[in-house]
Amino acid sequence: MDMFLILLILLLLVGISDILNHFMPFIPVPLIQIVLGLAFAAVPVGAHIPLEPDLFFVLFIAPLLFYDGRNVSREAMWKLRWPILLLALGLVFVTVFVVGYVTHLLIPSIPLAAAFALAAILSPTDVVAVSAISERVKVPRVIMHLLQGEGLLNDASSLVAFKFAVAAAVTGSFSLAEASGSFLLISIGGFFGGSVLAYLIIRFRVLIRRLGMEDVTVHMLIQILTPFFIYLAAEHMQVSGILAVVACGMVHAIERKREQSPNFSYQVVSRSTWTVLTYILNGLVFVLLGQQMPGVLSEIWKNPEFDNGKVISYIIVVTAALLLLRFLWVYGSWWLGWKSKKQRLTKPSVKHTMITTVSGVRGAVTLAGAFSIPYYLVNGEPFPERSLLIFIAAGVILLTLLIASVLLPVLARRESEKTDQSERKAEKNASIFIKEAAIQSVRKQINDENREAAAAVIADYQSILHQLKIEENEMDLPKFKRIETDIRMKALDAETHYIESQIESKRIDREMAFLFLEYIRRMEIAVTNRMKFRLLNIWVTFQKGFIRLLYMLYPNKKKLRKQRKNRYLKMKKIKIEMAEAAIQSIKSGVTEENREISFLVISEYRKFIRNLNMPKNMEASLKFTRQERELQEKAFQAERNAVQSLFERGKISRDTARKLRRQINIREVYWMEEHHLHA
Numbered sequence: 001m002d003m004f005l006i007l008l009i010l011l012l013l014v015g016i017s018d019i020l021n022h023f024m025p026f027i028p029v030p031l032i033q034i035v036l037g038l039a040f041a042a043v044p045v046g047a048h049i050p051l052e053p054d055l056f057f058v059l060f061i062a063p064l065l066f067y068d069g070r071n072v073s074r075e076a077m078w079k080l081r082w083p084i085l086l087l088a089l090g091l092v093f094v095t096v097f098v099v100g101y102v103t104h105l106l107i108p109s110i111p112l113a114a115a116f117a118l119a120a121i122l123s124p125t126d127v128v129a130v131s132a133i134s135e136r137v138k139v140p141r142v143i144m145h146l147l148q149g150e151g152l153l154n155d156a157s158s159l160v161a162f163k164f165a166v167a168a169a170v171t172g173s174f175s176l177a178e179a180s181g182s183f184l185l186i187s188i189g190g191f192f193g194g195s196v197l198a199y200l201i202i203r204f205r206v207l208i209r210r211l212g213m214e215d216v217t218v219h220m221l222i223q224i225l226t227p228f229f230i231y232l233a234a235e236h237m238q239v240s241g242i243l244a245v246v247a248c249g250m251v252h253a254i255e256r257k258r259e260q261s262p263n264f265s266y267q268v269v270s271r272s273t274w275t276v277l278t279y280i281l282n283g284l285v286f287v288l289l290g291q292q293m294p295g296v297l298s299e300i301w302k303n304p305e306f307d308n309g310k311v312i313s314y315i316i317v318v319t320a321a322l323l324l325l326r327f328l329w330v331y332g333s334w335w336l337g338w339k340s341k342k343q344r345l346t347k348p349s350v351k352h353t354m355i356t357t358v359s360g361v362r363g364a365v366t367l368a369g370a371f372s373i374p375y376y377l378v379n380g381e382p383f384p385e386r387s388l389l390i391f392i393a394a395g396v397i398l399l400t401l402l403i404a405s406v407l408l409p410v411l412a413r414r415e416s417e418k419t420d421q422s423e424r425k426a427e428k429n430a431s432i433f434i435k436e437a438a439i440q441s442v443r444k445q446i447n448d449e450n451r452e453a454a455a456a457v458i459a460d461y462q463s464i465l466h467q468l469k470i471e472e473n474e475m476d477l478p479k480f481k482r483i484e485t486d487i488r489m490k491a492l493d494a495e496t497h498y499i500e501s502q503i504e505s506k507r508i509d510r511e512m513a514f515l516f517l518e519y520i521r522r523m524e525i526a527v528t529n530r531m532k533f534r535l536l537n538i539w540v541t542f543q544k545g546f547i548r549l550l551y552m553l554y555p556n557k558k559k560l561r562k563q564r565k566n567r568y569l570k571m572k573k574i575k576i577e578m579a580e581a582a583i584q585s586i587k588s589g590v591t592e593e594n595r596e597i598s599f600l601v602i603s604e605y606r607k608f609i610r611n612l613n614m615p616k617n618m619e620a621s622l623k624f625t626r627q628e629r630e631l632q633e634k635a636f637q638a639e640r641n642a643v644q645s646l647f648e649r650g651k652i653s654r655d656t657a658r659k660l661r662r663q664i665n666i667r668e669v670y671w672m673e674e675h676h677l678h679a
Helices: 003-023 029-042 053-071 074-079 081-106 112-121 127-134 141-171 176-210 216-236 241-258 264-301 308-335 350-358 364-371 386-443 451-472 477-504 510-528 530-553 557-588 595-612 618-648 654-678
Strands: none
Touching: 003 029, 003 264, 029 264, 029 386, 053 141, 053 216, 053 241, 053 264, 053 364, 074 081, 074 141, 074 241, 081 112, 081 141, 081 308, 112 141, 112 364, 112 386, 141 176, 141 241, 141 350, 141 364, 176 216, 176 241, 216 241, 216 264, 264 308, 264 364, 264 386, 308 350, 308 386, 350 386, 364 386, 386 451, 386 618, 386 654, 451 595, 451 618, 477 510, 477 557, 477 595, 510 557, 557 595, 618 654
């Protein structure tokens, strides 16, 4: 089958996996993608794509780890540096020896060095798989940071251990001193080399920008090529390419935070491009993983030399050994590195330890590494039990994915509910505080000239504030709807009484009164029957179109235009007075229970009045817009100052502060866009 067509089918399967996950959210996307890849390889028209480990690492692992390095929380990694190192280094080497011996005792036909190689390639956890599973299961933030840090670093340590174990199996010789020295050289060299190369690439981009090359396409191309170049350069220098791209990603993240480039479009394009690219690469990794399964499974499954039941028991025992060792290491390592006065990390609970244990999913790195096991030893003999080693690695990947998919939702549910509730409450209180700070900042700027513009800005903030306070009270939806309906119907009754009084005083004629009463009736239907209101709106739109057609056919348009203008001014005044009557009626019925909902409806009426009073001439309108923009900019700055104040006082976490700042930035962009459209 043509390779281009195969690639299109693989991309289609990635898209289908998300569609299936929408209808089956209880199944993680990675599992769906593995099944789709397996199905594609199994159908008669399918094609087997040989997995080349070197190409797989540079094409998939390098850009994904670069992206993770750019987005991982460096503050969290530094705070959790000792737990991360104990997992990424300590647990890897303990796993190599313990699981290696268990495998050798379980399957004596596998030499000890080959068993160590299997244990080494089973050591790295798959941060991509964990992230995909955590999208539907809320893993506590500390554990997620721990897993991300471990996933970024343990690939390098496990691959180095795997390299020496395979070398020992192939040659029959091993030197611990030489292996230790090489490990330090490869690791430190990879991290340092990746950092230096990343710095040089960033300085090159800054240089061409200073020369006037602000082309987003060129800068984006350099950024996309960076992880591939870094990985290949590091591997060519015989240091860890994986650690090099991780370090490169972190350096780029630091530079991105400091960058003062005015080219906002570059940031948008960069974020969008990497979102699409990582989505495709993540999906292809698991589809290809599934695509390899039939070949791996059939080689052992159809071989009469192996008892299939016994082979499955090997997978179960090795997986159990990996998880048990991980549980004991995580729970016991607190006494080694987590118990630190400087870091003040509390002892992990059994539940947290279980979540961390189950989240240790094996993935693409494990299978790619297993496929890199050589076919022959140095003496020309076949590598002992190579097919069985690959089969066990594939089985452990599937089993750990299944265990995580089943147990993580159960273990993380209560913990996530408590965490979510606490975070939401802190974020909601902070949002209320910063909106009140914005209102206070606008009020301090009020003078005789900008009073109307200030009222407009404050009204918008008060509307948001009332909505936040309603949400803070956690009122259930049926009760909220009932109270809101009662308030709106009371306001419409006040509008009706006002029109009736105007009819009695003969201030308006019956034709105009009919129009107002018809408008009130439509609003009542909108409050009580939304579907009927939509149908009525269609009919009213048709009526307005018919009236416009009659106006176009009317012979004396000048006279009619003057009559319509006078009528409009009179109706506008009546509408304002109607709204004020509704506001007074709502205020008279305010209670503790309906206070915030009442103020929310009142703010809508005030906005309606403000829009009617908006100056129509160009000069006054431009002046109003300029004043509103100046006040809104000061309000946004007041919000940012309030967020910083809350963070410095320890009222909110760094992540909450970052989220609030992002919300302010988004609202500011939308407000500026809307302002430009109306200017």
